[in-house]
Amino acid sequence: REPAQGGAERSGEPCHQAVLTPLRELHPHSPSHPTPQGWEERPPNGLPLPSFLPGVLSHLEKLEARAHELALKEEETKQQRRQKVARLRARIKELRQQRDELKMKVSLRQMAVRADAEPVQTAKMREQVLLQWKVENVEAMLHVFYLTGISGKLTKHGVCFCLSTAYDGNYLDSYYLDIVIKQPVRIRRHSVPIFIPLKQIAEKYLQTDIRCFLTTLSAHLNAYVGRKYQADYLQKHFSAFLGRHWQTNSLCNRLTFNYHVTTESSTFPFRVKLVYGDLDRSLPTEASDAPASLLEKVAAHSSLFTHMALHKAFDTFRKAAENPDDTE
Amino acid sequence: MESNIYQVYEDEIQSLEEEIETLAREYENNQLESTLYSDEKILMPVKPFQRESHEEYEEPEFLPDLKAWFNSLESDLSFLMKFTGICPENCSRKTLEKTGNKAIQNYRLSGKCHSLPFDLEFQLLETQSEEGTSATVTDLSIIMESDEYCDISKIMSRAEEEGNLLLFFRAFSNFAQWCKHRKCTFLHFKVVC
Numbered sequence: 001r002e003p004a005q006g007g008a009e010r011s012g013e014p015c016h017q018a019v020l021t022p023l024r025e026l027h028p029h030s031p032s033h034p035t036p037q038g039w040e041e042r043p044p045n046g047l048p049l050p051s052f053l054p055g056v057l058s059h060l061e062k063l064e065a066r067a068h069e070l071a072l073k074e075e076e077t078k079q080q081r082r083q084k085v086a087r088l089r090a091r092i093k094e095l096r097q098q099r100d101e102l103k104m105k106v107s108l109r110q111m112a113v114r115a116d117a118e119p120v121q122t123a124k125m126r127e128q129v130l131l132q133w134k135v136e137n138v139e140a141m142l143h144v145f146y147l148t149g150i151s152g153k154l155t156k157h158g159v160c161f162c163l164s165t166a167y168d169g170n171y172l173d174s175y176y177l178d179i180v181i182k183q184p185v186r187i188r189r190h191s192v193p194i195f196i197p198l199k200q201i202a203e204k205y206l207q208t209d210i211r212c213f214l215t216t217l218s219a220h221l222n223a224y225v226g227r228k229y230q231a232d233y234l235q236k237h238f239s240a241f242l243g244r245h246w247q248t249n250s251l252c253n254r255l256t257f258n259y260h261v262t263t264e265s266s267t268f269p270f271r272v273k274l275v276y277g278d279l280d281r282s283l284p285t286e287a288s289d290a291p292a293s294l295l296e297k298v299a300a301h302s303s304l305f306t307h308m309a310l311h312k313a314f315d316t317f318r319k320a321a322e323n324p325d326d327t328e
Numbered sequence: 329m330e331s332n333i334y335q336v337y338e339d340e341i342q343s344l345e346e347e348i349e350t351l352a353r354e355y356e357n358n359q360l361e362s363t364l365y366s367d368e369k370i371l372m373p374v375k376p377f378q379r380e381s382h383e384e385y386e387e388p389e390f391l392p393d394l395k396a397w398f399n400s401l402e403s404d405l406s407f408l409m410k411f412t413g414i415c416p417e418n419c420s421r422k423t424l425e426k427t428g429n430k431a432i433q434n435y436r437l438s439g440k441c442h443s444l445p446f447d448l449e450f451q452l453l454e455t456q457s458e459e460g461t462s463a464t465v466t467d468l469s470i471i472m473e474s475d476e477y478c479d480i481s482k483i484m485s486r487a488e489e490e491g492n493l494l495l496f497f498r499a500f501s502n503f504a505q506w507c508k509h510r511k512c513t514f515l516h517f518k519v520v521c
Contacts, residue, residue, distance in 0.1 A: 088337040095344035102351035109355070131394055138401040144419060144437065145408050147452070147465070149494040152411075153404050159411075169465040169491030211411065215498055222494060 097125075104129045147171075149218055157181070157188065163218045165225040167282070168309075172225045177217075185210065195251040196220055197279070219280040226282030227252040230310040238314040243269065253279060259314075261301075262321045274305060283307065413442040413501060429456035438471075441497070442504035447471040450493065465491045479503065 104126055145151040152161040158181035164174045178189040185206055192198045198217065205213035231252055235242065243258025253276035260269045270289050277285035287305035304313045409415045416439035425432040431454045438447040450468040454461055468491045470484055477484065480503045487496040 085333065085337070088334070088341065092337060092340055092344065095341060095348065099344055099348050099351065102348060102355060106351055106355050128394075131398060135394065135398045135401065138398065138405055140421065141405055141416065141419065142401065142408075144416060144435075145405075145412070145414070147463070147493050148412070148414060148497040150412055151408060154400070154407055159407070164494070166465070166492065166494050169468075171463040171465075215502075218494070218498070 100125060101129055105133070108133055146174075149222075150214055161214060163214065163221055165218075165222045167222070167226040167229040170229075172229065175221055177214075179210070181210075183207075192217070192221070193224075193250070195249075196224060216280070223276075223278075223280045223282045224252060226309075227255075227276055230282065231255060233311045234314060238311065238318070241314055241317060243271075245271075251279070252276070255284075261317050270301065272301070272305065274310075283309070412497075413504065414497065415439050415441070424451070430454070441501055442508050444500070444504040444507060445472065446500060448493075448496070450491070465493055467491070468493065468496070470496065477503070 108129060142151060146162065146164050149164055149166075150161065151164070152159050155178065158179050160176060160178045162174050162176055165172045176189075176191045177187055180186050180188055187198075187202065187206070190198065196217075197220070201213060201216050201220070205216060231248060235246070241259045241261070243260065245256070245258050247256040248254065255274040255276075256272070258269060258271045260267050262268075272287060272289045274284040275286040276283070284306050287302040289301055301313075304316065416437055418436070418438045420436045422434045423431060424434050433452050433454070434449070435452060436449045438445070440446070448468065448470055451466045453464045453466060455464075468488050470488050480499050483499040484496065486492070487499065
């Protein structure tokens with residue numbers, strides 16, 4: 001515990017180590033948390049001060065403060081180093097995990113599930129990746145069922161069926177029915193539009209043959225969706241042929257509109273009324289064209305409308321207009 | 329001294345990142361072709377594996393939920409197969425094209441419907457838009473032999489022409505059920521006579 005007089009003489013040298021005795025220990029009655037400022041405020045008790053001591057003390061204070069600062073800086077650097085190392089380690093761990101998962105996924109895809117597969121990773125990771133693969137597998141299979149027209153999901157009460165609809169290969173809206181399977185079978189909720197005769201179909205089949213109920217309903221829904229698709233498609237892509245009066249109902253089973261057909265240099269206007277008598281079909285059962293000058297053309301059109309989709313019929317008109325030599 | 333350690337760590341990080349990139353590319357390539365399984369091999373419940381090493385690995389929180397999700401999907405699938413009678417045995421799907429928000433996949437689907445075998449191939453075009461995903465079936469070809477199915481050959485060729493999977497499955501399913509009933513009836517008479 002040498003007094004730092006020697007230090008005062010070597011004041012030119014920087015002092016890095018905090019080995020200087022804290023000045024408070026030289027003065028036993030000083031406060032327990034001394035700061036350099038604190039020293040300035042409290043004069044030492046009961047000790048005679050030599051005249052040069054205040055200078056030495058202030059110098060020592062400065063050195064102590066500096067040492068303290070440097071110690072803090074070093075602690076900070078050490079901590080930063082530790083944090084950086086921790087970050088790098090964490091990143092490595094994360095990347096290793098990612099790599100191992102990918103390795104497993106790749107190796108699983110390349111070979112079928114084999115009990116003797118080389119254990120590459122830990123059990124839990126392998127189980128997780130395998131599980132994810134199985135989930136993907138089952139989800140894809142369920143998507144295939146959606147494509148077949150009838151799919152569904154088991155519920156607490158029974159089944160929520162999903163009837164998919166399509167026309168011309170295009171998948172359109174899906175309709176849902178939440179059904180209670182236990183007797184008496186009933187429909188809890190559904191998204192079938194009200195103009196579809198759901199009640200009649202249910203009365204006929206629901207209690208006795210759910211499968212038949214669903215296939216009949218599916219036929220109605222698909223036909224409705226098909227008629228609507230044709231009408232919308234016609235309005236969108238053949239608007240040049242259509243006149244102004246377009247009448248239809250929600251079920252799209254009665255359709256009346258004006259159209260005109262151009263042959264050579266003349267245009268012939270028509271007004272047609274289409275009735276789709278069979279609700280489970282998307283072709284009309286009756287087509288009545290308003291009387292026009294060329295009765296043969298009217299007859300030809302009527303049979304066209306009852307035998308092919310609306311937009312395909314208009315396609316033939318378009319082709320006939322473009323190639324006038326081909327018309328009869 | 330410390331810079332050495334950093335260098336070592338950073339080298340490892342870089343090599344891991346490169347490895348991950350290679351594996352991800354490989355996985356992407358493998359995704360283009362995959363076969364789906366529907367038999368017991370895959371539908372078996374996930375059995376717990378033996379612990380192989382004592383490496384630390386925190387159990388991810390979603391694992392039990394994923395298991396529950398898988399079990400519910402699997403029961404949905406087996407219900408649908410029993411209910412509709414459609415049992416796909418082999419379904420392979422190959423991505424032919426994937427650009428932006430469009431994807432074209434080639435499906436080969438074969439299996440049994442009420443014990444009658446079917447075999448189809450079709451292409452599915454899926455387009456993503458703001459309203460959702462739209463799907464279109466094109467190039468449907470029905471591969472089964474048609475001598476047994478001459479009764480429904482007209483409907484089958486119409487379904488094939490229109491790319492109408494729904495019509496195919498509805499018609500084929502009805503036909504297959506009818507065949508089953510017919511067999512039962514004949515068997516009954518055979519026994520009686």
